[in-house]
Amino acid sequence: MTTQRTETGREVEAALGEVLAHVRGETQLPCRIVDDPAAERIVALRKRMRLSRQSFADRFGLDARAVQDWEQGRRVPGRAARVLLTVIDREPEAVVRALGG
Numbered sequence: 001m002t003t004q005r006t007e008t009g010r011e012v013e014a015a016l017g018e019v020l021a022h023v024r025g026e027t028q029l030p031c032r033i034v035d036d037p038a039a040e041r042i043v044a045l046r047k048r049m050r051l052s053r054q055s056f057a058d059r060f061g062l063d064a065r066a067v068q069d070w071e072q073g074r075r076v077p078g079r080a081a082r083v084l085l086t087v088i089d090r091e092p093e094a095v096v097r098a099l100g101g
Contacts, residue, residue: 039073045089046071060088061099 057064069075
C-alpha cells in the first residue's frame with residue numbers, strides 16, 4: 001500500500017473539508033436556484049407567446065397534458081421542466097433551434 005497522496009485524493013480531502021465547513025455553519029456553498037414558476041406564470045408565458053396549450057407543447061417538446069396540469073395547479077413542473085421553462089421564458093428561439101425547428 002502506498003502512503004503517497006494522489007491529486008484525486010487531495011481534491012477529495014478539499015471537497016470534504018468544504019462539506020464539513022458548511023455543516024458547521026462556517027461557510028456557504030454556492031448554489032443555483034432555478035425559478036419555480038407558479039401556475040399563473042406558466043399561463044402568462046404561454047399567452048405572451050400567443051400559443052394554445054397544444055401549440056406550446058408541440059413547439060417546445062412538452063406533453064400537452066403536463067402543461068395543462070401545471071397551468072391548473074394540479075402538478076408542479078420537475079427540475080428539468082423548470083429549467084426548460086426558464087429558458088423558454090428568456091430565449092424561446094434558442095429552444096426552437098435546439099429542437100431543430
